[in-house]
Amino acid sequence: MRSTKFIVLAAFAFIVMTSCRDTEKETVIKExxxxxxxxxxxxxxxxxxxxxxxxxxxxxxxxxxxEIEKIGDDN
Incomplete structure (x- = not known):
């Protein structure tokens, strides 16, 4: 009985955890x-x-x- 509950609970947890995943990735390329x-x-x-x-x-x-070149540098 315990092993059956455990298997059912594990299967339920596995389905819940994997069913909500988004497996497709969308790539957007803007030109x-x-x-x-x-x-x-x-x-x-x-x-x-x-x-x-x-x-x-x-x-x-x-x-x-x-004209500036003609005057030159006064320093």
Whole structure:
């Protein structure tokens, strides 16, 4: 009688413990698409004033750097 109860109890415990397990694992893969903005796209978005201002700014910076080189380091 004791061994029968033990076997029934062990079988019941085994069923309860194994029936709730999630045996399948779900894998989720997300794809991310990144579009790189090319230089021509940014130039097309800018107006003529912005493009010409950049060119003038580059020329002014070049001249300022030349004058700084002429003066030299005072330290």
């Amino acid at each position: 991310v698409h990144v579009e790189k903005e090319t230089q021509t796209e940014t130039e097309e978005r800018e107006g003529i004033l912005e493009r010409s201002a950049k060119k003038v700014d580059a020329e002014v910076n070049k001249e300022v750097n030349e």
